[in-house]
Amino acid sequence: MASIASLYRALLEDDLTWLNATEAWLVRRVVIRSRHPYLRAVTVGVSRASNGWLYPCLAVVLLLVRGVSAWRVIVPAGVAAGLAYCVYPLIKRGLGRIRPCDADPSLDPPVKALDRYSCPSGHCIAATIVAVALVGEFAAATPFIAVGWLLIAWSRLSSGHHYPSDLVIGAALGAAAVLPIASMVLR
Numbered sequence: 001m002a003s004i005a006s007l008y009r010a011l012l013e014d015d016l017t018w019l020n021a022t023e024a025w026l027v028r029r030v031v032i033r034s035r036h037p038y039l040r041a042v043t044v045g046v047s048r049a050s051n052g053w054l055y056p057c058l059a060v061v062l063l064l065v066r067g068v069s070a071w072r073v074i075v076p077a078g079v080a081a082g083l084a085y086c087v088y089p090l091i092k093r094g095l096g097r098i099r100p101c102d103a104d105p106s107l108d109p110p111v112k113a114l115d116r117y118s119c120p121s122g123h124c125i126a127a128t129i130v131a132v133a134l135v136g137e138f139a140a141a142t143p144f145i146a147v148g149w150l151l152i153a154w155s156r157l158s159s160g161h162h163y164p165s166d167l168v169i170g171a172a173l174g175a176a177a178v179l180p181i182a183s184m185v186l187r
Contacts, residue, residue, distance in 0.1 A: 121170035128174030
């Protein structure tokens with residue numbers, strides 16, 4: 001059994017090495033182009049806001065604006081987040097993908113990463129869960145919600161914390177967690 005696990009890990013490391021090299025140029029370009037003081041401030045602000053405290057604040061605003069019907073967004077997002085964050089650390093440790101800023105110290109991240117590994121992006125998991133729940137209830141606001149999601153995703157690249165595939169995998173995990181729940185609640 002140990003030999004199968006070590007073989008799997010060796011194959012995974014080869015794939016991640018290739019993927020890291022393939023995506024590193026894009027991360028480097030985004031980080032370098034984001035070094036302007038205003039863009040760096042946006043990166044820091046969005047990264048810190050989306051570390052988690054943004055979402056309870058959004059829930060309070062929804063409760064104040066929508067009253068009891070806010071549950072149609074809060075419950076699916078909360079349940080999906082709970083489910084996703086049960087498997088998220090296992091995936092992250094299992095993949096063990098080194099962050100771009102750790103692989104290339106010249107990227108100099110403007111904020112400290114919350115944990116060691118890059119894949120999947122926890123910020124994109126949460127942003128996707130909340131975005132899907134919000135779009136289900138506020139379809140007319142979809143362009144604004146999409147811009148918010150893209151801003152969070154961009155901040156993950158511009159901070160040098162993630163590769164593009166980390167964002168895609170995080171979004172897929174978030175969508176897989178929230179879509180079944182939202183489809184039941186938002187009928």
